[in-house]
Amino acid sequence: MDAEQLRENAHKMVDFIADYYKNIESFPVLSQVEPGYLQKLLPDSAPVQPESLQAVLQEVETKILPGVTHWQSPNYFAYFPSNGSIAGFLGEMLSAGINMVGFSWITSPAATELEMIVLDWLANLLKLPNDFLSKGPGGGAIQGTASEALLVVLLASRDKILREIGKDALGKLVVYGSDQTHSSLQKACQIAGIHPENLRLLRTRSCNEYALSPESLADAISHDIASGLIPFFLCATVGTTSSTAVDPLLALGKITKRYRIWFHVDAAYAGSACICPEYRHHLNGIEEADSFNMNCHKWFLTNFDCSALWIKDRNTLIQSLSTNPEYLKNKASQGGTVVDYKDWQIPLGRRFRSLKLWMVLRLYGVQNLQSYIRNHIKLAQQFEDLVAQDTRFEIVATRTFSLVCFRLLPANKNEEYANKLNRDLLDAVNSSGQIFISHTVYAFPFRNIKISLFLDILLLMEHT
């Protein structure tokens, strides 16, 4: 790479991106293109001769950006926040610039060591138990996504129990979650070879605010044991995807301890809020967990992808995922004094992702990060108040963090009509391109489904 060419082109690229941010509100936030639109606009084969950056950027503007949904737009309120920031962006830039592949300590000692330090910092901010820190038998690792984090701990816990009771028992292993647990649990079970009928997604109820009830977990476990099955894994959630419900960790953890079940806590979105003392109680009981995950790329101003996973016993992961081919052997690894993150994840190669998290922590500082979270929650409260005052709408789930779930009330009590009304509203809002919101459906016993529009209150990154 020619350094001067990089300087010239990277300046142009930064200008392009800065202008994109300046004008981001002029785009329809949800892309309005039809499927296959790009095929019609781009040639069938790659250019034989090089083209100029200017020509490419021009096509980005005219052909690519129309097909982009603008996740960083202040008018984006769908799913969960995926807030990048200037600090996160700079960290990504640096990581792209250094472009190392840090699978073992030796392949870039700073990458491994910075990751351990930054995840210890974050664990301390969240007041995670010391068992999750890298000084003892545990530690943290950055995964690409919460789905990967869940998969690797499911594999580790599966192999741990199969070592104890024999591989033939795979078909008897049972996994527990709730009907609000993210679908990544189902996917992880599929990959891990868990029998499809042995995934228990226990029913939650609106009267319990869609949290997993310890009684229903205990009943399901007893029933499974009586049927000759082997309960081995629970995924609880702090901040569920549909309504940000918080499962009662302490009570659930006591049950998992009694039955020696691996306890994973998925706080992909809401974990970030727990750096504020007033929201930390949502993690009460985390000391019972074997593993814990939070997506810094959701609500922690770290550009995608950066999913922080902590585990109490890193050896379980390593025993499941390590390989040791000749070509990767080196003195440091053989000496056993270093962490080789290749053994904590599915792929071999890994990026220098800790740089961006380090940048976020250093350039903003904890106080600003706390204010950012508090501000989002305050805005959500204000929005919730406005909806509550408007008799055309109702709030359909308790707001705990920055997610407000609401729906248009039908003129009559017909739920089918209500669903259609809300689907039509959702389509009308999103096709306007002015804001983008997403939806969920809650199933009620004895009642038809309800559709809830949901809206996450975001702030522009400049407000940090």
Ligand code: PLP
């Ligand atoms: N867990 C929860 C609670 C989520 O809300 C989500 C996504 O929104 C996930 C897991 C999956 O996240 P990822 O895309 O990082 O796998």
